[in-house]
């Protein structure tokens with residue numbers, strides 16, 4: 001999503017000398033990798049769209065994953081970006097030498113460039129938990145982001161480990177198809193109801209004929225969805241947060257009839273502390289007669305299934321790890337070395353950090369889309385990426401116009417920025433006592449603790465005093 005965007009925006013800015021390297025055989029990132037049943041985006045489709053490529057054809061408020069993948073593919077093709085992508089070319093190293101970035105690839109090839117923009121996404125590296133005996137399982141076992149479509153699930157005993165947004169979508173989609181569905185829950189999740197009506201043919205026709213109607217809808221969704229979430233999450237005691245807590249609580253109370261099951265599904269932490277799950281259909285699915293919620297801790301995996309600490313063996317044919325991603329790896333395992341041999345691991349010890357999510361001291365002319373402390377959450381990452389790409393282009397333009405050789409954030413500006421982030425985190429819902437992928441190794445959320453509007457405002461124009469530029473040699 002972000003690489004396609006960068007290509008389109010570079011071209012619009014008159015910069016045509018670029019290459020997009022892609023390690024896989026197709027474009028689409030998360031929407032290429034994830035193909036699990038029930039895959040959808042819980043951000044409304046008309047805001048989960050590029051601002052320059054409105055799509056009157058979205059089928060639903062929250063459209064399914066394959067439709068999003070087709071949208072990205074079509075947008076890339078319409079803007080001539082597909083032919084600019086070198087597929088099956090995994091970058092393994094990137095080092096700054098004599099004013100240029102030297103790139104190395106897994107196939108042994110190399111390139112040398114003036115600027116690097118990373119567009120590698122956040123939720124990218126599957127988290128495969130080390131559960132004893134996993135290799136001995138005689139059924140099929142795979143991660144949700146590597147769904148094995150050669151394995152039939154119809155009429156079979158399927159287990160799912162995890163209760164995040166992914167697991168909730170899978171369980172909602174497959175329970176009626178499988179013989180038994182066993183959901184292994186380590187931590188319960190608050191779930192926000194997310195009604196998902198289809199757009200009627202009349203509505204689509206209106207959007208086709210009148211692009212302003214889509215703009216209008218995007219503005220409405222921005223007010224009702226993005227702002228509502230963004231303002232609430234950063235104020236753990238805000239009225240918006242209280243409303244979210246009440247809605248999720250009522251959702252559970254109204255939908256789950258058995259008090260014992262309801263108790264087991266009720267989290268012991270506050271709503272939205274973990275990334276809020278937005279979904280309809282999960283509570284219905286888990287109450288089906290062929291579904292079981294297992295809250296006993298997993299002891300091990302055996303050839304026939306999963307054994308829990310109470311000694312019960314849950315026999316399975318298929319086991320899905322819906323266990324999330326290693327969110328703090330960002331561009332790694334790529335080996336990135338900046339000025340004077342400084343490595344990314346050194347710069348990010350003990351935790352990933354950047355200046356306004358896009359730039360880092362000692363890594364000149366190196367820019368990140370969706371880098372550390374980007375506003376990730378229940379918002380459109382497409383909008384966030386557009387803002388970042390706009391900002392990055394201004395930095396590149398500065399170098400080109402001034403004739404300087406390099407630009408990157410100043411260390412003191414980066415320290416100041418990160419100190420303000422840490423201070424603001426104290427008031428957010430993410431630090432109210434839960435475990436989540438938002439938290440880094442030190443328990444600090446790696447997200448944006450201000451409103452999305454603040455991000456828009458602060459990223460509208462670089463504060464040039466916060467950057468150092470060095471004249472070309």
Ligand code: NAP
Nearest residue numbers: 040041042129162163164165166167186187275322323324
């Ligand atoms: P996730 O939210 O990180 O959830 C992972 C789940 O696996 C958690 O329930 C976790 O339990 C469990 N888990 C991990 N290791 C385990 C272990 N060893 N034993 C038992 N349980 C284990 O991952 P996700 O559901 O894939 O979602 C990741 C993110 O992707 C979401 O937060 C969201 O941002 C994005 N996403 C978005 C959509 C969408 O509609 N936009 C859909 C899917 C995903 P604990 O809670 O106890 O750690």
